[in-house]
Amino acid sequence: MKTAVSIPDPLFAEAERVARRLKLSRSRLYSVALESYVRAHEPSEVTKSLNRVYGRKKNRPDPAWEAIAAETLLRSKW
Secondary structure, X not given: OXXXXXXXXXXXXXXXXXXXXXXXXXXXXXXXXXXXXXXXXXXXXXXXXXXXXXXXXXXXXXXXXXXXXXXXXXXXXX
């Protein structure tokens, strides 16, 4: 499909440099970039990324902090 789009001049210039460096045509570079962007923003891919980040053990709160928070909640009057 042939289409026309408007992009800022600095972005165009940077894309031209990247295309030359990677030895890709401008069309191929834009196709690859757009495909990557679309895939990265698919709801299932976003969920997978979030699960990877929040599923890591190191992202869990410090056990000492959890104990202090739990104690504080137990002593709080609701």
